[in-house]
Amino acid sequence: MDANSIIASLTGKFPEDIYDANVESDIRVIAKVKPQNVVDVCRYLKEDLSFGHLCCEFGADYPDRNEIEVIYIIGSYDHPVILTMKALLPRENPVIESVVPVYWNANWYERETYELFGVKYLNHPDLKPLVLPIEMLGEWPLRKDYEGFPNKTAKNLV
Amino acid sequence: MEETVGPSEMIIHLGPQHPMLPGPFRLNAKLRGETIVDSEVEMGYIHKGIEKILENKTYLQGITIVDRICYLEALTNEEAYVGCVEKLAGIEVPERAQYIRVIMEELSRIQSHILGMGEYAGFVGFVSMFMYTIRDREDLMSVMDSVTGARITHSFLRFGGVKDDLPDGFKDDVKYVFGNLKKAIDQYEELFSTDSIYKARTVGVGTLTADVAKDLGVSGPPLRATGVAFDIRRDEPYLVYKDLDFKVCVQKAGDVYARIQVRLDEMRESMYIVEQCLDQIPSGPLFPEGTAYGKRSPVMRIPAGEVFHRVEAPRGEMGFYMVSDGSDKPYRVKIRGPVYPTLQTLPPLLKGVTVADIVTIAGSMDTCTSEVDR
Numbered sequence: 395m396d397a398n399s400i401i402a403s404l405t406g407k408f409p410e411d412i413y414d415a416n417v418e419s420d421i422r423v424i425a426k427v428k429p430q431n432v433v434d435v436c437r438y439l440k441e442d443l444s445f446g447h448l449c450c451e452f453g454a455d456y457p458d459r460n461e462i463e464v465i466y467i468i469g470s471y472d473h474p475v476i477l478t479m480k481a482l483l484p485r486e487n488p489v490i491e492s493v494v495p496v497y498w499n500a501n502w503y504e505r506e507t508y509e510l511f512g513v514k515y516l517n518h519p520d521l522k523p524l525v526l527p528i529e530m531l532g533e534w535p536l537r538k539d540y541e542g543f544p545n546k547t548a549k550n551l552v
Numbered sequence: 553m554e555e556t557v558g559p560s561e562m563i564i565h566l567g568p569q570h571p572m573l574p575g576p577f578r579l580n581a582k583l584r585g586e587t588i589v590d591s592e593v594e595m596g597y598i599h600k601g602i603e604k605i606l607e608n609k610t611y612l613q614g615i616t617i618v619d620r621i622c623y624l625e626a627l628t629n630e631e632a633y634v635g636c637v638e639k640l641a642g643i644e645v646p647e648r649a650q651y652i653r654v655i656m657e658e659l660s661r662i663q664s665h666i667l668g669m670g671e672y673a674g675f676v677g678f679v680s681m682f683m684y685t686i687r688d689r690e691d692l693m694s695v696m697d698s699v700t701g702a703r704i705t706h707s708f709l710r711f712g713g714v715k716d717d718l719p720d721g722f723k724d725d726v727k728y729v730f731g732n733l734k735k736a737i738d739q740y741e742e743l744f745s746t747d748s749i750y751k752a753r754t755v756g757v758g759t760l761t762a763d764v765a766k767d768l769g770v771s772g773p774p775l776r777a778t779g780v781a782f783d784i785r786r787d788e789p790y791l792v793y794k795d796l797d798f799k800v801c802v803q804k805a806g807d808v809y810a811r812i813q814v815r816l817d818e819m820r821e822s823m824y825i826v827e828q829c830l831d832q833i834p835s836g837p838l839f840p841e842g843t844a845y846g847k848r849s850p851v852m853r854i855p856a857g858e859v860f861h862r863v864e865a866p867r868g869e870m871g872f873y874m875v876s877d878g879s880d881k882p883y884r885v886k887i888r889g890p891v892y893p894t895l896q897t898l899p900p901l902l903k904g905v906t907v908a909d910i911v912t913i914a915g916s917m918d919t920c921t922s923e924v925d926r
Contacts, residue, residue, distance in 0.1 A: 447766065497769070
């Protein structure tokens with residue numbers, strides 16, 4: 395399976411949901427996905443295109459575009475192609491379906507993205523902070539407008 | 553995790569400081585009698601915020617920061633980070649520098665495996681073996697020290713090359729250390745395969761099957777111990793790995809014993825790679841000629857773009873995703889550490905085992921909390 399056939403298969407199956415799909419090199423593919431159907435796309439990727447390995451999932455903040463990107467890096471144990479899939483969410487209310495039913499190890503990645511970016515995952519089994527204390531919830535420290543030191547230090551939280 | 557039901561169940565907390573895993577980390581286990589019914593991992597005791605720090609440092613300053621994600625993997629972390637920047641900027645690394653990187657990274661893999669194995673032997677009661685592995689590791693550290701000038705946090709790689717060339721007599725030093733190490737590894741293997749107590753505690757304990765391991769997203773030695781020959785050095789070659797001869801070490805059983813055996817085999821394989829590199833290494837420059845790389849220029853602008861680059865770290869797949877907006881600092885860096893999914897497998901893996909096996913199973917994963925908790 396190579397990068398071109400993967401893109402053709404993906405856009406053929408989901409013409410509405412997948413857009414801006416590009417081949418970057420033989421082993422790198424990039425595509426954007428509509429947030430509401432991300433679980434269906436992931437299930438198709440895993441079951442039909444043997445993308446069985448979720449490398450990671452994380453957020454990136456773009457305040458000037460007023461968007462938060464949720465990025466999925468999906469690889470495979472059978473072929474060397476890696477897909478970078480992006481879902482664009484509005485910055486005021488970022489909500490997306492959880493992909494834990496498809497990729498089990500998305501669990502911690504989604505908890506981390508939740509506490510650091512404020513992305514809410516629907517139907518996540520246990521959405522609570524992973525690496526930050528519970529008092530930091532709502533600060534969203536990896537967003538670009540987070541004030542950080544010295545305004546938001548542990549000392550000032552007390 | 554739900555509350556306990558009745559007096560037959562109790563919750564015990566292992567950690568935040570427990571020898572089973574280096575670094576602060578807590579495992580809450582719900583027990584019925586001596587059997588674990590349910591467990592939960594709690595992280596977040598040493599959150600260093602490395603991703604946020606990297607956003608505020610120039611690219612060159614970032615090299616010293618990624619060393620500290622996990623200090624046993626310092627060189628492979630650097631390789632992932634530097635490789636990512638090189639992909640973004642389109643820098644070609646000269647062949648001699650690539651060989652030096654491979655040599656140093658394989659030495660780093662050996663010292664990481666040998667410490668992981670020695671610590672593990674300590675967990676199951678072979679405390680004196682831990683001392684022996686520390687002694688053997690120390691010789692390796694001295695060899696690495698003679699090249700990089702540091703023992704743990706090397707800061708050795710640069711964009712486009714490496715900081716220094718190999719010193720005179722490096723090949724002889726490595727040969728001498730490897731001679732001792734090969735004998736030592738044979739002894740360790742003999743001990744593991746003949747000791748009945750060790751075998752009773754490891755064979756058939758904490759078994760992962762290949763399908764489950766793939767589903768859980770595991771990589772590195774825990775995955776290869778289940779029979780899946782997945783190695784990024786071979787499947788997605790970086791540096792000069794495609795010119796080198798090595799095999800991917802695989803075991804069938806997927807239990808604790810197999811995971812340790814994979815590490816033993818990988819140490820031998822790494823020594824073979826280093827020996828090949830030392831024979832084949834060509835002469836030439838350490839940085840691409842006719843460019844500013846290697847000169848003292850701390851400020852460097854990278855063209856805008858996004859790249860995911862991954863390498864095979866001692867513990868599995870280490871990847872960096874980097875977004876550049878064209879300035880001298882990265883816009884967003886995401887670190888994909890190998891231990892993160894491996895540690896997530898503990899709750900399902902520990903279900904149904906006894907308390908005594910927690911240490912055996914968690915220890916055999918060779919985890920590093922500092923890397924998960926970055």
